[in-house]
Amino acid sequence: MSSSVLAGHKTGARKKGSGPTLPKAPSGIDGLDEITAGGLPRGRPTLICGGPGCGKTLFAIEFLVQGASQFGEPGVFMAFEETANELAANVASLGFDLKKLEAQKKLAIDYVRVERSEIEETGEYDLEGLFVRLEHAIASVHAQRVVLDTIETLFAGLPNPSVLRAELRRLFAWLKARGMTVVITGERGNGPLTRNGLEEYVSDCVILLDHRVTEEISTRRLRVVKYRGSTHGTNEYPFLINQAGISVLPVTGLGLQHHVSTQRISTGIPRLDEMLGGRGYFKGSTVLVSGTAGTGKTTIAGHLAVDVCAKGGRCLYLAFEESPSQIERNMVSVGLDLGRHVRSGRLCILPMRPQSTGLEMHLALIHKSVQEFRPDLVIMDPISNLIGSGLEARSMLTRLIDFLKSRQTTALFTNLTRGGGALEETDSGVSSLIDTWLMLEIIRDGGERNRIINVIKSRGMAHSNQTSEFRLTDRGFEILDSYLGVSGMLTGSVRLSREAEDRAAAALREFDVAQKRALRESRRRAFESRLAAMREEFAADDATLARSLKEAELLSKRVGADRAAMAQIRRAFRHRPGDGTALAKGQD
């Protein structure tokens, strides 16, 4: 009988089934299509099982609603548990208007009620009635998707399970032959996946929903247990049910293949930019600001937020410990006007309690808000309470960072470290994930606490290795010129006093130099004056000597002349007038 029904109906399965990969029907559920690489297997049944309150029905409904409204694939909902009206009322809170879709002939809902007490079995039967109803519903909207929620009620309602099993087998074959993409829901059993072993009929795709409570925090999770003929994410993914329906967060699906940017963004603090190779953080990088209480972590975050917003970017500020208004107020005290950007819609401060939900759910919420708000910068202040619990936290953070990086979103996390102990060690769990790590510390010395900042690391840039002192003033974060004396770096009033001492010493040295210079000058002058006196003395002596020399010469000349005259007189030799010397020479 079913084959005759089959023959007269056009099926969409053939034309879509002839691809190299398994044809898939996009579910339209946020994230699920990523995990399943495209959606649920087209033209085949998918089993969604889970305990009570897991969201199976919502899941199925959203599959139909999205199919009908987004993908032009009308659907049939066979409800075995709720009436059409109940169903419509229940999902209205998720923004699904079933009545409207029904009116538009995009959705058919058929409520199937099975009451065991009303039914007496008196011989052979089959479920042709169900087939007929399905057939009719499918034809009425030209459905391509079918949901059976929850077909297990038939096991309770019908007396003969062996007949039922045979009929279910026939039903799935029938639906498959007609190319229907089917979702059936099933209650989670103790041993097998479902209480009545529905998985034996649905061998193509099985999705398990789970609702787990760990440390008083409940998280919904989804796992694709099997997906024949397709790759799929095998992890447990947290999912959310909120006003916009279901969103699954395939956060582990991401690799390390994101494109990195060479673009830089200012930290909002010029001196800090200088410390980071002169140009600030890389766009899309992950910044960790760690420090003990009251070191100004939030202020660094605030500067960046204001700077990004002022340049037209969008910033999502996830506040884990303070309310938005408190952050706004506090930032005003350091001259940062966050309120202006909040009002302009560029800055969104989202308060979250770390304790309110599990890590996964936080991750989920962050994903969702990032996807909705599309920020350029995400600030998480602080992550300390989130990352308290070791491995799980690390994996969560890894996934978050991956996610943000893949979106080229800069992330700044602040982390409150405990006072004392090895500060760097406390953060080592996450540090390897971080691109730029700023550490703020407080140095207690001489009855005061002074703040210093270190760039522990900053990948891909020549960053300063200088420990710098900074102050939080009403103009914000101010990095001071660092004092580097012989005895190392000094801060606060010690620095001031040392600076004063240094100034005094310098003055002293200058004085000394001047003194020496003056002494040298006076010595030189003394020398020169003595030199002048000696020169004068010498000149006087010289004159005297010259005169006496002259006299001596004159005298000797005269003696010569006298001898010549005497010789002439004695006629001793021929007189040569005026040649007294020659004569004198000849005599010698």
Added chain:
Amino acid sequence: MRGPARTKQKPVAWELRLYVAGKSRKSVIAFSNLRRICEEHLRGKYRIEVVDLLKNPLLARGDQILAVPTLVRKLPPPMKKIIGDLSDQARVLVGLDVRPVQGRSS
């Protein structure tokens, strides 16, 4: 099926509706079983309406029919459903709340 939708118009105490899907073997057997049982135990007090779901699929919703064949006792109230080909006569009678004619008198 021999003579489907054979009904009598006068008001009767027992108003029965048999849902079938086409002329399947089970449908045919159910109808003949029903006629036999009614003639035996409810002679003159019953009316049978046969609904072929292949022709009137919408009717399946009204009475919440899944299994075929299904016999619905519309009257007397409360409504009762009997599924199967009605070959187990004793259970049909229990299901319909009919006291058998043989044995005690009605």
